[in-house]
Amino acid sequence: MKPTIHRIRQSFITLRKEGRLRHRDIATKLAISEGELIAAHVGLGTAIRNGLRAIRLNTEWPKLLTSVETLGEVMALTRNEACVHEKIGQYRHVSHDGSVGLVVGEIDLRIFYQQWFAGFAVIESSSQGEQRSLQFFDAQGQAIHKIYLKPQSDVPAFDGIVSLFAASQQEPGLEVLKPKIKSNPIPDAEIDRAGFWQAWRDLKDTHDFYPLLKKYTLTRTQALRLAEPEFVRELSKDCLRSMLQRAAQTKTPIMV
Numbered sequence: 001m002k003p004t005i006h007r008i009r010q011s012f013i014t015l016r017k018e019g020r021l022r023h024r025d026i027a028t029k030l031a032i033s034e035g036e037l038i039a040a041h042v043g044l045g046t047a048i049r050n051g052l053r054a055i056r057l058n059t060e061w062p063k064l065l066t067s068v069e070t071l072g073e074v075m076a077l078t079r080n081e082a083c084v085h086e087k088i089g090q091y092r093h094v095s096h097d098g099s100v101g102l103v104v105g106e107i108d109l110r111i112f113y114q115q116w117f118a119g120f121a122v123i124e125s126s127s128q129g130e131q132r133s134l135q136f137f138d139a140q141g142q143a144i145h146k147i148y149l150k151p152q153s154d155v156p157a158f159d160g161i162v163s164l165f166a167a168s169q170q171e172p173g174l175e176v177l178k179p180k181i182k183s184n185p186i187p188d189a190e191i192d193r194a195g196f197w198q199a200w201r202d203l204k205d206t207h208d209f210y211p212l213l214k215k216y217t218l219t220r221t222q223a224l225r226l227a228e229p230e231f232v233r234e235l236s237k238d239c240l241r242s243m244l245q246r247a248a249q250t251k252t253p254i255m256v
Contacts, residue, residue: 003030005172008040013051024143033141038120039174056167057119062096064119064165065111068134068147069094070157075148076107085256088150108255110207116144118174121162132158141176185219188226192216197228206255
């Protein structure tokens with residue numbers, strides 16, 4: 001049985017204060033998703049000391065993301081089980097084509113709005129002051145993307161975004177779906193390898209690689225495993241740290 005809204009709120013304060021745990025880790029301890037953790041704090045009038053409040057946002061994602069440029073310098077954060085990617089900069093040149101969004105500049109993003117389910121403006125109070133952010137989650141309550149204000153960010157612009165995009169429904173809680181069951185990849189023998197290899201040779205932009213995978217019904221790791229030597233060379237996983245350090249030392253621009 002999932003914890004009540006009251007228990008989630010109280011547990012958050014205790015765990016955040018005593019263990020200095022991240023939101024993701026607190027949610028895991030409570031056996032809920034991070035989205036449910038944040039949504040439990042909707043409806044609080046003010047952020048209590050060492051606590052948090054959240055404002056549910058409506059789902060006008062393209063308009064909302066376009067407005068983020070007004071915040072000035074922020075930190076964009078995206079993570080999964082194995083990696084946390086943080087980038088400080090300003091959201092610029094935001095454009096949209098149907099369910100796909102594009103941000104071009106020092107923060108460079110490809111956004112797939114079909115996966116976006118819920119969004120919140122989050123204000124967390126601590127002895128260091130208030131931390132403001134915009135946080136977005138999928139239908140399973142997993143964090144998709146977060147935008148954190150920095151000391152030099154435009155707080156009035158943040159307040160304006162919250163006022164403009166606040167949802168009419170501000171009751172606490174979030175109904176999430178069960179985790180997706182990953183389907184098994186198509187057997188290698190059924191893949192049109194020749195067609196796949198030629199399509200890879202014909203690529204004009206690295207961002208076209210994902211549509212290529214969908215076209216040939218390939219997982220990313222399967223595609224790399226089946227690729228011709230002209231495209232892929234397997235490396236030791238131990239080289240990642242030295243590769244990133246070398247890129248930094250030589251000031252070699254790379255896209256992560």
